[in-house]
Amino acid sequence: MKATHRSGCPINLALEVFGDRWTLLVIRDLMFAGKRSFREFLDSEEGIASNVLSDRLKRLVEHGLVSAHDDPEHRQKTIYRLTEKGIALLPILMQMGIWSLDYMPVDPAFAGLPASWRKGGAPALRRLEAELRKAHLGPGSRRE
Amino acid sequence: MKATHRSGCPINLALEVFGDRWTLLVIRDLMFAGKRSFREFLDSEEGIASNVLSDRLKRLVEHGLVSAHDDPEHRQKTIYRLTEKGIALLPILMQMGIWSLDYMPVDPAFAGLPASWRKGGAPALRRLEAELRKAHLGPGSRRE
Numbered sequence: 001m002k003a004t005h006r007s008g009c010p011i012n013l014a015l016e017v018f019g020d021r022w023t024l025l026v027i028r029d030l031m032f033a034g035k036r037s038f039r040e041f042l043d044s045e046e047g048i049a050s051n052v053l054s055d056r057l058k059r060l061v062e063h064g065l066v067s068a069h070d071d072p073e074h075r076q077k078t079i080y081r082l083t084e085k086g087i088a089l090l091p092i093l094m095q096m097g098i099w100s101l102d103y104m105p106v107d108p109a110f111a112g113l114p115a116s117w118r119k120g121g122a123p124a125l126r127r128l129e130a131e132l133r134k135a136h137l138g139p140g141s142r143r144e
Numbered sequence: 145m146k147a148t149h150r151s152g153c154p155i156n157l158a159l160e161v162f163g164d165r166w167t168l169l170v171i172r173d174l175m176f177a178g179k180r181s182f183r184e185f186l187d188s189e190e191g192i193a194s195n196v197l198s199d200r201l202k203r204l205v206e207h208g209l210v211s212a213h214d215d216p217e218h219r220q221k222t223i224y225r226l227t228e229k230g231i232a233l234l235p236i237l238m239q240m241g242i243w244s245l246d247y248m249p250v251d252p253a254f255a256g257l258p259a260s261w262r263k264g265g266a267p268a269l270r271r272l273e274a275e276l277r278k279a280h281l282g283p284g285s286r287r288e
Contacts, residue, residue, distance in 0.1 A: 008251025107152025
């Protein structure tokens, strides 16, 4: 994806990719909710609009954070998986979750995961990264 | 700041506060560029529009991430400082910088800081947090 960047600052460049209210929710659903299809992403509590979801998925694929594959079980259906570049967002999402735990009204039903991240530290991150690689990049997941 | 939330998910709640292309750039300028005033934030390479900056600063104060103070040297001028809640965003920004270092075309002039974060790990984070607390919350910084 070639584009003119607002600046070469690393924070800015990251925000150019996922600095909006929806993109990281799709990443979240891929990482933690086991969701893989458009319909599954659409069915989220936050109520993402269909056209917004479509745009964000397109951008995620263009930026190389997500890969799109034919679903062997349903022709004409696409399934999405995280790439290595997408999995590498994990520490950012973990830190966001931990921050919210301290400062936002997190639903107790969703508090266990970030609490375990804070407690688990770097080893928990490595473990989760390995699980995501297996689920999204492993031989069983390659359906191109 | 009372508001209806899209969901109680910690990732969503964080995005409701800073899920846009500009908010974290203001935080970045407060954290790493020593900027404190509207005019200084306006003068960024990314070219934030005056009305957008004004809106984002207002929201940051409402959300309690930034505090606004009278500048004793210039009447009618406001200076902004990070609160504890704002300083707590540091690990998120660090992880964003590290991610960009691996995956985005970071300007070499800006690469040193995230490279040092990656190398420095948790101790570097603690050190930087202490510096930010001193600069933004310390007795010399309280001008209310």
